[in-house]
Amino acid sequence: MNVISLDSIFALGEMKSQPAPEASGCTTSSCGSSDGPSDMAPEVWEKVKNHPCYSEEAHHYYARMHVAVAPACNIQCNYCNRKYDCANESRPGVVSEKLTADQAVRKVLAVAAEIPQLSVVGIAGPGDSLAAGAKNTLNTFDQLSQLAPDIKLCLSTNGLALPDYVHRLKATNIDHVTITINMVDPEVGQHIYPWIFHNHKRYTGIEASRILHERQMLGLEMLQEAGILAKINSVMIPGINDEHLIDVNREVKKRGAFLHNIMPLISDAAHGTHFGLTGQRGPTAQELKALQDKCEGDMKLMRHCRQCRADAVGLLGEDRGSEFTAEKVMLMDVDLDGAGFEKRETYREHVESERATRHASKAAAIAEVAHIAGEKPILVAVATKGGERINEHFGHAKEFQIYEVTAKGAKFVGHRRVDLYCEGGSGDEDGLETIINAINDCVAVFVAKIGGCPSKSLEAAGIEPVDSYAFEYIEESALAYYASYTERLGSGAIHEKIGADASIRQGAYTARRA
Amino acid sequence: MAYKIKASDCTVCGACEAECPNEAISFKKGTYVIDAAKCTECQGKFDAPQCAAVCPADCCVPA
Ligand code: SF4
Numbered sequence A: 001m002n003v004i005s006l007d008s009i010f011a012l013g014e015m016k017s018q019p020a021p022e023a024s025g026c027t028t029s030s031c032g033s034s035d036g037p038s039d040m041a042p043e044v045w046e047k048v049k050n051h052p053c054y055s056e057e058a059h060h061y062y063a064r065m066h067v068a069v070a071p072a073c074n075i076q077c078n079y080c081n082r083k084y085d086c087a088n089e090s091r092p093g094v095v096s097e098k099l100t101a102d103q104a105v106r107k108v109l110a111v112a113a114e115i116p117q118l119s120v121v122g123i124a125g126p127g128d129s130l131a132a133g134a135k136n137t138l139n140t141f142d143q144l145s146q147l148a149p150d151i152k153l154c155l156s157t158n159g160l161a162l163p164d165y166v167h168r169l170k171a172t173n174i175d176h177v178t179i180t181i182n183m184v185d186p187e188v189g190q191h192i193y194p195w196i197f198h199n200h201k202r203y204t205g206i207e208a209s210r211i212l213h214e215r216q217m218l219g220l221e222m223l224q225e226a227g228i229l230a231k232i233n234s235v236m237i238p239g240i241n242d243e244h245l246i247d248v249n250r251e252v253k254k255r256g257a258f259l260h261n262i263m264p265l266i267s268d269a270a271h272g273t274h275f276g277l278t279g280q281r282g283p284t285a286q287e288l289k290a291l292q293d294k295c296e297g298d299m300k301l302m303r304h305c306r307q308c309r310a311d312a313v314g315l316l317g318e319d320r321g322s323e324f325t326a327e328k329v330m331l332m333d334v335d336l337d338g339a340g341f342e343k344r345e346t347y348r349e350h351v352e353s354e355r356a357t358r359h360a361s362k363a364a365a366i367a368e369v370a371h372i373a374g375e376k377p378i379l380v381a382v383a384t385k386g387g388e389r390i391n392e393h394f395g396h397a398k399e400f401q402i403y404e405v406t407a408k409g410a411k412f413v414g415h416r417r418v419d420l421y422c423e424g425g426s427g428d429e430d431g432l433e434t435i436i437n438a439i440n441d442c443v444a445v446f447v448a449k450i451g452g453c454p455s456k457s458l459e460a461a462g463i464e465p466v467d468s469y470a471f472e473y474i475e476e477s478a479l480a481y482y483a484s485y486t487e488r489l490g491s492g493a494i495h496e497k498i499g500a501d502a503s504i505r506q507g508a509y510t511a512r513r514a
Numbered sequence B: 001m002a003y004k005i006k007a008s009d010c011t012v013c014g015a016c017e018a019e020c021p022n023e024a025i026s027f028k029k030g031t032y033v034i035d036a037a038k039c040t041e042c043q044g045k046f047d048a049p050q051c052a053a054v055c056p057a058d059c060c061v062p063a
């Protein structure tokens, strides 16, 4: 299989749900890849179209959950400290409740019955899903593939043990694996990994990174051969591997990875990680985007990753984990056979029909703005609860989605968290100031509703608060706004905003549903 | 001749339990413990005590 771009995934989806649109009529977020959909086999599309982590479109509609059955790890990363477990913290590797395989299965079935959007169950730790003989991971997957065969299974790993398990994963019907690859050069690796445990031995220094690198590449190649989709995660660490990630991107592409997800380093002294304690900073929003843009080329990058915690439950950007603790699940009446299968089926059919309508509507909106093609792109921030609509109150938003808008469409380029910081973190800055810092590179923020005071502060910062598109679709609204913005810019009514950067909130996503 | 786990530093990850060649490590009352009677410090089996080599908290130490 060739590397396929996410653009082509969308294009294929479009073809499946409606007659193929003319090249000029397709939306940027759904098309625009020179490769075209022909470079992806239909079975690949089948595997990813409803996966909220792999498809920007699906992440508006489908939910995932992680079960934390794998506490042990076989390497040490400088950005991870498994000793502490801050309740407000949700970077990968941190989790509050560790489950046995049987508890995890019960939890999945309870969630599946309750949340019909559930399409994916993943194991992402809190350690490494394949460490310690991968016992819990495989046991959980074996049971789930029997009891809820419509739910997709995936796992994340650092790759060290991966070559030993590819065949076993294939047999269990796992169709996606995420490998975290932060380097393809042990010289770089030694600054990220102090040690690994491999073949009954602890290796340190450059040798540790050399072995890890070889095992990661071997694992990736074996996945490719086995027909299991491989996504790569990389943590961007300024001054250590930032430019180097371009090499990583090239190497993983060459070996058939289908998506590359570059995430910012999450680092704070309060987390007690090596990087946190040594004051290693994470990237700014602009640095992250610049690197993502450089790597994008012909392989679509994933920009909506929330770095959710290893026991996250729900749609991306929400975490309903606290509703499904082991204790609560034990008390629930769980249907071990049906587990809401029909409800999920109905929901999926509904989404399929909704998607077709959406593609047609986006194409129409793009046709409307064709006359301003070639104008400079702008960034806008959006408060949304999902469903591709502007449907969140400014003051309630836990995060903003960022779209880059041109006459070709609105492209999702990332999300900015503005929820409250982990206790013991860098403290109480003013909430509004936090939000302005987080979206300072945007010219407007789209909301369902906003009060007078925050509106004034936003305007003073050069961010226009826009509530006139409340409850409308994001892409159509962004295009209409872009047309009016361009016109006002041309007439001199407003001025261009230059050189503003935004800061990335430290700590991963923890929003609980109210 | 045996190893022990400093419970105050243990993250309860279980990595050591999976590596011990003698099944000397088990989960008891919220933490992992080494049964001194079963622990051989891995002699004759591995170059280094496995629990100490895999432990992320460096809390497997000579008793
Ligand atoms: S950690 Fe990233 S890849 Fe995993 S579910 Fe969360 S967003 Fe998706």
Ligand code: SF4
Pocket: B002, B003, B019, B020, B021, B022, B023, B024, B025, B034, B038, B039, B040, B041, B042, B049, B050, B051, B052, B060
């Ligand atoms: S030193 Fe070896 S035998 Fe003793 S507890 Fe550790 S792993 Fe087991």
Ligand code: SF4
Pocket: B005, B009, B010, B011, B012, B013, B014, B015, B016, B017, B032, B051, B054, B055, B056, B057, B058, B059, B060
């Ligand atoms: S490996 Fe170390 S931290 Fe993990 S359970 Fe064993 S003693 Fe505790």
